[in-house]
Amino acid sequence: MSANDPYARLPEVPSFTVTSTSVQDGRPLQAAQLSGIFGVPGGGDVSPQLSWSGAPLGTKSYAVTVYDPDAPTMSGFWHWAVANIPATVTSLPEGAGDDAGSGLPGPAFQLPNDARATRFVGGAPPAGHGRHRYLITVHALDVEDIAVPAGSTPAFLMFTMASHTLGRATLIGTAETPGAGEVVERIEVSRLIPAPRRRHLRGPDRPEGPRGHRRVGDAHGRRRGAGRAARRPVPGPHGPGRPRGPSAGQVRRRGRHHQAHPGR
Numbered sequence: 304m305s306a307n308d309p310y311a312r313l314p315e316v317p318s319f320t321v322t323s324t325s326v327q328d329g330r331p332l333q334a335a336q337l338s339g340i341f342g343v344p345g346g347g348d349v350s351p352q353l354s355w356s357g358a359p360l361g362t363k364s365y366a367v368t369v370y371d372p373d374a375p376t377m378s379g380f381w382h383w384a385v386a387n388i389p390a391t392v393t394s395l396p397e398g399a400g401d402d403a404g405s406g407l408p409g410p411a412f413q414l415p416n417d418a419r420a421t422r423f424v425g426g427a428p429p430a431g432h433g434r435h436r437y438l439i440t441v442h443a444l445d446v447e448d449i450a451v452p453a454g455s456t457p458a459f460l461m462f463t464m465a466s467h468t469l470g471r472a473t474l475i476g477t478a479e480t481p482g483a484g485e486v487v488e489r490i491e492v493s494r495l496i497p498a499p500r501r502r503h504l505r506g507p508d509r510p511e512g513p514r515g516h517r518r519v520g521d522a523h524g525r526r527r528g529a530g531r532a533a534r535r536p537v538p539g540p541h542g543p544g545r546p547r548g549p550s551a552g553q554v555r556r557r558g559r560h561h562q563a564h565p566g567r
Contacts (some may be wrong), residue, residue, distance in 0.1 A: 309372045309379065309438065310473075313465060319358050321441050321472035325351035325397050328474040332426050332437060335397075337478060340418070341427035350383060350400030350423035351476075355393055355441045359469040362390050362443040366464060368457060371426065373435040381457035382437065383423040384414040386449050412453055414460055431482025436475050443470040 325336060339346035353367065365388040374380035383400050388411045399406025400423030404413050415421045428435040444467045451463050 307372050309370065310471070314468070316468050317359055317470040319355065319441075319443065319470050319472045321353060321355040321439070321474055323351050323353050323439070323474060325349075326439060326474060326476040328476075330477065332476040332478045336425050336437075336476065338425035338427040340420070340424055343425070343427050343480075346425050346427065348423060348425045349398050350395070350406075351439060352397035353395045353439070353441065355472055358390075358443040358472075361445055362469055363447045364388060364390055364444045364449065365392070366442040366444060366449065366460065367395065368438075368440050368442070368461070369423065370438045370440070370457070371428075371435050372438065373428070373433070375429060375432060378458070381417045382425070383416055384457035384460055385411055386414065386451060386460055387411050387447070389447075410448075414451075414453065414455055414457055416457065426476070426478040428478050428480050430480045432480070434477050434479045436477055438473055438475055440471055440473040442468055443472075445469050 326332060334343075334345040335347035335349040336351055337343040337346035338348050340348050350369075355365075358365075364386075367383070367385040367388065368381065369383040371380040371382060385395075385400065385404075385407060388395075389408055392408045392411075396406045400413060402422050404411070404422070407413070413421050413423075416424055418424050426435065426437055442464055444464060446467050449460065449463055449467065451460050
């Protein structure tokens with residue numbers, strides 16, 4: 304158990320043995336113990352099978368809790384709480400914590416968990432939040448009836464049990480939901496921002512438009528074609544942009560020249 308041990312501040316008590324055919328201590332939870340209610344694919348919300356032995360002398364009843372101390376809250380997350388299990392009972396079948404509590408012995412009852420469901424709810428760690436621990440604990444008590452109302456919270460049950468606990472046995476399952484945000488982001492960006500087509504570039508600062516179109520400007524703020532504009536024909540009497548023909552004086556001089564030299 305890590306430094307975040309929820310039992311560290313409670314009175315120290317002896318331990319005893321708890322085993323499970325559903326959960327291996329320190330190993331990831333099976334799909335059956337994950338939460339389909341909270342959207343985990345394949346999650347079954349099936350309470351684990353539990354067997355225990357070696358409880359201290361004087362044990363008159365048991366309670367069972369399943370708690371996630373790593374949930375992103377200041378109080379963790381209670382997944383299951385069962386009170387008033389008789390001292391003669393030393394196991395619970397898998398699925399005992401369904402809506403009806405069908406696998407619980409007579410006087411035992413379930414309390415609403417932190418989802419406010421009076422049943423077992425499986426693990427469902429948030430994506431990318433890291434590994435969560437699920438502390439599955441059997442508490443041995445010195446009273447037959449812990450005397451908490453059926454609608455009490457698991458936290459109130461724990462508060463009431465603190466002065467009546469003779470021993471506890473814990474095994475830990477784990478679960479983790481990997482985050483996929485980075486992969487999704489790369490896919491979306493690649494769709495929205497395609498790579499530049501380099502064959503359309505003729506220089507680092509000279510993007511080219513369609514043939515015959517003027518370029519608007521380059522990286523230095525100069526307008527494309529500004530130098531060529533100074534060399535264009537000046538508008539004249541024959542129309543804008545058309546070269547001017549020879550004047551009447553030029554025609555007369557050219558004619559006299561040809562008359563003076565008829566052999567040319």
